Amino acid sequence: MTQETSENVLSVRNLSVDYATERGSLSALRHVNVDVPKGSIVGVVGESGCGKSTLISSIIRLLADNANTPNGTIDFEGRDLLSLSQDEMRGIRGNRMSIVFQDPMSTLNPVISIGRQMIDIQHRSHKTKAEKRQRSIDMLTSVGIPDPTNRLDQFPHEFSGGMQQRISIAMALQAEPALLIADEPTTALDATLEVQIIHLLKSLQADIGCSILFISHHLGVIAELCDYVVVMYAGEVVEQGTVRDIFHHPAHPYTAMLLKCDPASISTKTRSLPTIKGEIPDLVTLPQGCVFKNRCDRVMQQCDSKVPMWREVKNAHFVSCHWNAP
Amino acid sequence: MSNILEVNNLRVRFRVMSALKARYKGVTDPFIDAVRDASFSIKEAETFTLVGESGSGKSTLALAVAGLLPTAEGTINFAGKEVTTMDRSQMQEYRRNISFIWQNPTGSLSPRQRVSALITEPYIVHGMRDRDLNAEAIRLLKMVGLSAHFADRYPHQLSGGQARRVGVARALALNPKLIIADEPTAGLDVSVQGEILNLLNRLQDDLGVSIFVITHNLNIVRHISNRTAIMYLGRFAEQGFTDDIFESPRHPYTLALLSANPKPNPDADMERIELKGEVPGLMNRPSGCEFHTRCPFSAENCTEVVPPQIDVSDQHTLTCHYPRQENNTLSP
Ligand SMILES: Nc1ncnc2c1ncn2[C@@H]1O[C@H](COP(=O)(O)OP(=O)(O)OP(=O)(O)O)[C@@H](O)[C@H]1O
Ligand SMILES: Nc1ncnc2c1ncn2[C@@H]1O[C@H](COP(=O)(O)OP(=O)(O)OP(=O)(O)O)[C@@H](O)[C@H]1O
Ligand SMILES: [Mg+2]
Numbered sequence: 305m306t307q308e309t310s311e312n313v314l315s316v317r318n319l320s321v322d323y324a325t326e327r328g329s330l331s332a333l334r335h336v337n338v339d340v341p342k343g344s345i346v347g348v349v350g351e352s353g354c355g356k357s358t359l360i361s362s363i364i365r366l367l368a369d370n371a372n373t374p375n376g377t378i379d380f381e382g383r384d385l386l387s388l389s390q391d392e393m394r395g396i397r398g399n400r401m402s403i404v405f406q407d408p409m410s411t412l413n414p415v416i417s418i419g420r421q422m423i424d425i426q427h428r429s430h431k432t433k434a435e436k437r438q439r440s441i442d443m444l445t446s447v448g449i450p451d452p453t454n455r456l457d458q459f460p461h462e463f464s465g466g467m468q469q470r471i472s473i474a475m476a477l478q479a480e481p482a483l484l485i486a487d488e489p490t491t492a493l494d495a496t497l498e499v500q501i502i503h504l505l506k507s508l509q510a511d512i513g514c515s516i517l518f519i520s521h522h523l524g525v526i527a528e529l530c531d532y533v534v535v536m537y538a539g540e541v542v543e544q545g546t547v548r549d550i551f552h553h554p555a556h557p558y559t560a561m562l563l564k565c566d567p568a569s570i571s572t573k574t575r576s577l578p579t580i581k582g583e584i585p586d587l588v589t590l591p592q593g594c595v596f597k598n599r600c601d602r603v604m605q606q607c608d609s610k611v612p613m614w615r616e617v618k619n620a621h622f623v624s625c626h627w628n629a630p
Numbered sequence: 631m632s633n634i635l636e637v638n639n640l641r642v643r644f645r646v647m648s649a650l651k652a653r654y655k656g657v658t659d660p661f662i663d664a665v666r667d668a669s670f671s672i673k674e675a676e677t678f679t680l681v682g683e684s685g686s687g688k689s690t691l692a693l694a695v696a697g698l699l700p701t702a703e704g705t706i707n708f709a710g711k712e713v714t715t716m717d718r719s720q721m722q723e724y725r726r727n728i729s730f731i732w733q734n735p736t737g738s739l740s741p742r743q744r745v746s747a748l749i750t751e752p753y754i755v756h757g758m759r760d761r762d763l764n765a766e767a768i769r770l771l772k773m774v775g776l777s778a779h780f781a782d783r784y785p786h787q788l789s790g791g792q793a794r795r796v797g798v799a800r801a802l803a804l805n806p807k808l809i810i811a812d813e814p815t816a817g818l819d820v821s822v823q824g825e826i827l828n829l830l831n832r833l834q835d836d837l838g839v840s841i842f843v844i845t846h847n848l849n850i851v852r853h854i855s856n857r858t859a860i861m862y863l864g865r866f867a868e869q870g871f872t873d874d875i876f877e878s879p880r881h882p883y884t885l886a887l888l889s890a891n892p893k894p895n896p897d898a899d900m901e902r903i904e905l906k907g908e909v910p911g912l913m914n915r916p917s918g919c920e921f922h923t924r925c926p927f928s929a930e931n932c933t934e935v936v937p938p939q940i941d942v943s944d945q946h947t948l949t950c951h952y953p954r955q956e957n958n959t960l961s962p
C-alpha cells in the first residue's frame with residue numbers, strides 16, 4: 305500500500321483510542337496506520353473485538369461517550385478529521401464520506417417510511433421533490449429491492465434483514481461520496497445478493513471513482529472485492545498488503561492462522577473446525593512484547609519483551625513481527 | 631432416532647396493508663405469505679440447516695416454530711405435542727425446552743442490563759433462582775470464549791461478535807432440547823466461529839440436543855449439518871441430506887446460490903450461475919413455478935404449470951420441472 309499521503313483519500317496515522325471502563329482504561333486501538341489510496345477498495349479483517357468498528361467510529365468521529373480523545377491524525381481529502389468541530393464533521397458525513405453499518409437498523413429510523421428517509425437525506429440537493437423521489441426509486445432498484453415504487457411507503461420493519469441492509473447501502477450511495485465506509489455490510493445477505501453488492505460496489509467505484517474501506521469477516525468477499533487488505537489483531541494493525549500478498553504470502557502468523565481457519569478452505573467434512581488456540585489478551589492489562597505471542601506458533605525469545613517493528617517485507621507489504629526480521 | 635420436531639404444511643401470513651388501503655388500491659388480499667407450505671422434521675441430536683434468499687421467510691419460519699409468531703395453517707409438533715394449539719402454561723413449558731438465538735445480536739439484548747443478568751435471565755423467567763447466578767454467568771461466558779470480566783459489561787460496550795456470543799451463551803443456559811439459532815455466527819471471525827460451532831457440535835454429541843440453524847454462511851453448512859433446506863419466496867425449493875445437496879444440487883436456485891459463494895482466493899475461477907431479474911414481491915407471486923422469473927433454465931410450461939415435488943433420492947426432494955442432472959450441474 306502506498307505510504308504517499310497525496311495519493312490517499314484517507315490516511316490514518318498513529319491512531320490510538322482508549323475506552324474508560326470500570327476495570328480501568330481499555331486500549332482498543334494502538335498506533336494504527338491505515339491508508340486508503342484514491343479509487344481503491346481496502347478490506348479490514350481481524351478477530352472479533354480487535355478494534356475494526358472502533359477504527360471506523362474514530363474516522364467518522366462518532367465514538368462512544370466513554371472513549372478518550374483519540375491520539376494521532378486522520379487525514380481525509382487534505383484535512384485532519386480529528387481537528388474538525390462536530391459541525392464541520394456533519395458536513396462531511398453523508399456527503400463526502402458515507403457509512404454503512406453492520407446493523408442496518410442503526411441507520412434506518414424505525415418510525416419513518418423508507419421513502420421519507422431517502423428523500424430527507426437528499427436535503428442538500430436542489431432537486432425537486434419528484435426528482436428526489438425518482439432518485440430514491442432508482443437507488444432501491446440498483447440494490448435489488450423489488451417493486452420499489454410501492455415499497456417507498458413501507459417502514460423498515462416490513463423489510464427482511466437483508467433488504468434493510470440493501471436500503472441502507474442505497475442511502476449511503478445516494479450522495480456519491482469520495483469514501484464509502486462499510487462495516488460488514490453483507491453479513492446479513494445471501495450469497496447471490498452478496499455477490500450483487502460486491503459487483504455494485506465495484507461498478508460504483510468505477511463510475512464515481514470513490515474509494516471504499518470495507519470490513520468483513522467473510523474472507524471470500526475480501527478476496528473478491530478488495531485491492532488491499534489490512535489485518536488487525538487486539539487493537540493493532542499487524543499486516544497490510546495487496547490482496548494477493550495477504551492471501552498468497554501472509555507474513556504475519558496471525559494472518560496465516562486466520563486463513564487456515566476459514567471453513568471455506570477445508571475440503572473434507574469435519575465436526576471439529578480449526579481454531580486459533582488461546583485467548584486474545586485482555587486489552588485493559590496488555591502483555592509486554594508482541595500482542596500475539598501467547599497464541600503464536602513461531603514465537604521466539606524476543607517476542608516476550610520487545611514490541612515488533614512495523615517493517616516492509618517487500619514493496620507495499622508491511623508486517624509487524626520478529627519472525628524473519630533482519 | 632425419533633423426530634423432536636415435525637413441521638407440516640406451515641403457512642405464516644403478515645398483513646401488509648390496512649383494510650381501508652387495500653379497498654382503495656383494489657387489493658383483494660392484503661396479506662403476504664411469508665412462509666408457505668413448509669414441511670420438515672428434525673431428529674434428536676441432529677442439525678438441520680435452513681439457507682436461502684434474503685427475505686425468503688427463514689426467520690419468520692423460525693419464529694413461528696418457537697411459538698413467537700402466529701401461524702395461519704399447518705402443524706408444528708414438538709416431542710409429540712402440538713405447538714400451534716398450546717395454552718399459556720404449555721407454551722411456558724415448551725419455551726423451557728427450546729432456546730432461540732436472535733438474528734440481531736445487539737437489538738435483542740436489553741440495553742440496561744449487564745451481560746451477567748442477560749445470560750442468566752432464562753433462569754429467572756423460568757423460576758430457577760435456586761443457583762449461584764454469578765457462577766452460572768461465568769460458566770456460560772467461558773463456553774462461548776468470553777472471559778469473566780465481560781459479565782459486568784453493558785451491550786453497547788461489546789463488539790458485534792461479542793454481542794453475538796452473549797446471545798449464544800444465553801441460549802445454552804437451560805440445557806434446551808432444541809436450539810433454534812438464527813445466524814449464530816454472523817459477524818464472527820472464522821476462528822471464533824469455529825469455536826462456537828465446535829461447542830454446538832460438542833453439546834450435541836454429549837447431550838443429544840437438536841439444532842435448527844439458519845445461516846447465509848454456506849461454508850459452515852457442510853461441516854455442521856445433517857440435513858439442509860433451501861428456501862425461496864417462502865417455500866422450500868429443495869431439501870435433503872447436506873452431503874447430497876452440496877454434491878449434486880438439483881434445483882436451479884440451489885445451484886445459483888452455491889455457485890455464488892465467493893472463494894477465499896483472489897485468483898479463484900468463479901463459475902457462477904447468474905440469476906436474471908429481481909426478486910419478485912410477495913404481493914404478486916409469479917404464476918406457475920414461482921422461480922421461473924429468475925431461472926436461467928426456465929421453459930414455456932414453467933411460467934404456467936406449478937411444478938410437482940419430486941424425490942430424486944432418499945429424502946432428497948425438490949420442486950422443479952427440469953431438475954439439473956446429477957453431477958452435471960452446470961449444463962442445462
Ligand atoms: N463503549 C465501549 N466501552 C468499553 N469497551 C468497548 C466499547 N466499545 C467497544 N469496546 C471494546 O473494544 C474492543 C474493540 O471493539 P470493536 O467494536 O471496535 O471491535 P470489532 O473489531 O469491530 O469487533 P467485531 O468484529 O466483533 O465487530 C472490544 O474488545 C470491545 O469489547
Ligand atoms: N412484521 C412483518 N410485517 C410484514 N412483513 C414482514 C414482517 N416480518 C417480515 N416480513 C416480510 O416477510 C418476508 C420474510 O421475512 P424474514 O425476515 O422471515 O426473511 P429471512 O429469510 O429471515 O431474511 P434474511 O435472510 O434477510 O434475514 C419478507 O418479505 C419481509 O419483508
Ligand atoms: Mg465490529
Ligand SMILES: [Mg+2]
Nearest residue numbers: 465688689733
Ligand atoms: Mg432472517
